[in-house]
Amino acid sequence: MADIRPPHAAPEEVTGKLHDLLANLWSRSQQTISDRLDVLRTAHRSLRKDPADKAAHRAGADAAHKLAGILGTFGLPEGTNLARRVEVMMESGAPIRPFDLDTLQRTIDQLQQMIEAKSKDAGKRRA
Amino acid sequence: MKRRILIIDDEEDIRQVAGLSLETVAGWEVVLANSGLQGMERAEKERPDAILLDVMMPAMDGPTTFLHLQKNPSTAKIPVILLTAKVQGSDQRRFAELGVAGILFKPFDPLTLSTQVSQTLGWNSTH
Numbered sequence: 001m002a003d004i005r006p007p008h009a010a011p012e013e014v015t016g017k018l019h020d021l022l023a024n025l026w027s028r029s030q031q032t033i034s035d036r037l038d039v040l041r042t043a044h045r046s047l048r049k050d051p052a053d054k055a056a057h058r059a060g061a062d063a064a065h066k067l068a069g070i071l072g073t074f075g076l077p078e079g080t081n082l083a084r085r086v087e088v089m090m091e092s093g094a095p096i097r098p099f100d101l102d103t104l105q106r107t108i109d110q111l112q113q114m115i116e117a118k119s120k121d122a123g124k125r126r127a
Numbered sequence: 128m129k130r131r132i133l134i135i136d137d138e139e140d141i142r143q144v145a146g147l148s149l150e151t152v153a154g155w156e157v158v159l160a161n162s163g164l165q166g167m168e169r170a171e172k173e174r175p176d177a178i179l180l181d182v183m184m185p186a187m188d189g190p191t192t193f194l195h196l197q198k199n200p201s202t203a204k205i206p207v208i209l210l211t212a213k214v215q216g217s218d219q220r221r222f223a224e225l226g227v228a229g230i231l232f233k234p235f236d237p238l239t240l241s242t243q244v245s246q247t248l249g250w251n252s253t254h
Contacts, residue, residue, distance in 0.1 A: 018151045018237060022144065029140040065183065069212035070140050072234025080234050084214070 026074050026122055033070070033115060039063035040086060040108050044101070051095040061091035067111070076118060082111045131156040132244070133173060135166030135192065136181035136210065144237055145179060145210075153241035163187030167195055170202045177248055179231070182211040182222065190225055197226075206248055210235075 043060030046053045064087035071079030085107050089100060096104065132155050136142045139161070146157040158173045160166035163184055170178060178196070182189035189209055196202045206228035211218070214232065222230050229247035231240075244250075 014152055015238065018148065021147045021151060022237060025140065025143055025147065032140055065212055066138055069233035070138065070144070073141070073144050073237060074234075077234070 022074065023122055023125065026118070029070070029074075030119060033067070036063040036067050037108070037112055037115070040067075040111075043090065044104055044108060047096050047104075048101060051097070051101070052093075054093060057090050057093045061087050064090060071115075074118070076114060079111060079114050082107050082114070086111070129154065129156050130177070130250075131158065131173065131175045133158045133160060133166065133169055133175040133178045133205075135160045135163065135169075135178060135184075135189075137161055137184040138181070141181070141210075141233070145235070145240060148235075148237035148240045149244070152238060153245075155241065163189070163192030163195070166192055167199070167202070170196060170205060171199065174201075175205060177228070177244065178205055178207045179210050179244070180207050180227075182209055182213060190222065193225055193227060208244060208247055 039059055040063050043056040043063070046056035047060075050056070064083045068080045068083035068087055071077075071083060086104065089096065089104055089107075130153070132149055134142050134145050134149075134157060136145070142159045142161065146159055149155045149157050158169055158175060160169045164187055166178070166180065169175075180189045180192060184192075187195075189211070193207050193209070196205065196207060208229045208231055209222050209225075209227050210231050210233060211222065212233040213219070219230060231243055231247065235243065
């Protein structure tokens with residue numbers, strides 16, 4: 001949990017304990033986070049076929065919204081920013097242009113890489 | 128006396144992180160609910176000192192849950208803080224007009240969440 005800002009009130013032992021608990025919770029949240037990334041990829045594939053697919057827009061925006069809410073809390077503020085970008089692209093429901101679909105794919109890829117890097121880092125710390 | 132906080136959020140990882148944060152950093156007692164309906168039941172039974180209420184939930188969203196809590200005499204006076212990943216000003220104004228005690232944003236910093244709650248509610252100390 002290297003990205004958590006230093007506390008202005010919590011004593012050091014409390015900070016350390018919270019870091020450990022959050023690291024453990026991050027490991028347990030991997031499946032949920034991975035499922036949300038899968039929803040984004042599925043929505044993206046559907047939008048390639050039909051850029052106006054309302055169900056894909058809704059499912060993608062919802063998954064991106066949830067990722068935006070949790071990633072920063074786990075110390076990935078840039079993950080929150082990327083997820084918000086995806087949410088904004090999908091939530092309007094307007095047909096997505098081919099150029100924007102490419103951007104969407106790159107953003108989802110970046111998001112996945114960032115999450116995998118954090119998980120690898122967390123694994124090394126535990127080892 | 129130890130403060131008791133009810134967290135209502137459909138996302139398990141958010142409930143867990145917020146709960147760990149408030150218990151570990153502030154030493155508060157935390158009660159969890161995974162839906163607006165369950166939250167209303169827990170609020171009536173547990174009589175928390177405050178409620179952290181997610182905005183976007185399926186079936187019954189945060190604003191609707193808040194209005195139900197307000198209508199029930201046994202929960203009407205419990206201060207409610209909305210928790211949202213929505214960053215647009217129009218959403219924030221709409222939430223503020225409901226009459227909630229405050230709005231906190233996801234992602235939150237687990238180390239300072241209890242301080243933010245205390246400041247929002249005008250509590251002098253986190254304990």
